[in-house]
């Protein structure tokens with residue numbers, strides 16, 4: 001008979017307190033950067049030249065992190081929507097790691113858990129437990145995954161394992177480089193403030209995109225397409241994504257721009273990536289057959305999708 005020993009009370013208390021401090025720093029630290037940045041601009045005269053430079057660097061960093069998370073963490077590592085050469089893989093995971101959303105494999109494991117139990121018991125961030133729980137407070141209750149289990153043990157994930165284990169280094173280098181180049185305004189605005197914007201908008205996929213917007217497909221969860229965040233990478237076509245998670249394209253209908261998929265097609269043309277899980281005629285037909293009659297009027301953007309003429313093996317996955 002296996003003897004189950006209870007965890008020591010003091011050890012549990014320290015572990016819980018440590019987790020609360022770390023999670024609070026992750027959620028509120030970047031938000032403090034926005035407040036401190038606004039305070040800085042209100043008290044320090046910033047010439048138009050510096051204002052232009054800061055705006056350009058902020059925007060460049062914002063989209064690099066957004067596309068890093070979308071392409072690297074989500075469509076590549078979590079869902080295997082394509083395979084990438086080591087340089088592209090490194091660049092995607094580096095950009096995503098600097099967004100302070102956790103080590104890449106940890107992120108992927110949590111997100112796979114979400115798809116496996118979306119809006120049901122076992123979902124780490126279902127809005128059924130409230131908007132703010134789904135948005136970011138779930139981080140307080142989610143037990144951190146310390147041991148990375150298969151399939152990330154496979155040799156093809158060697159670089160991803162390295163990026164996972166050196167996560168703190170990339171975050172620190174990002175912060176240090178902004179401070180070294182721009183001083184305090186670099187630290188509070190370009191590092192913390194930029195990460196706050198990226199993370200709040202990423203959190204919104206878990207909260208807003210499971211509560212507000214249209215459903216093209218009758219998926220067994222509450223996922224929705226929330227068009228008002230169209231200026232991001234395309235992750236907001238979340239109901240389409242839940243209908244077929246491995247599909248590299250998320251925007252499928254007319255009026256559903258998906259810049260990340262555009263980049264995937266471009267990188268594939270340049271042979272930087274391969275094995276792209278394009279939406280094929282067969283998978284698309286499978287997805288449409290699951291559409292609710294009320295939403296079946298939506299028109300697929302067939303031209304933009306460049307549908308594969310051949311029928312790919314395997315139907316749509318859910």
Ligand SMILES: [Zn+2]
Pocket residue numbers: 114118205206210223238242
């Ligand atoms: Zn979801």
Ligand SMILES: [Zn+2]
Pocket residue numbers: 074078079111115241245
């Ligand atoms: Zn996903």
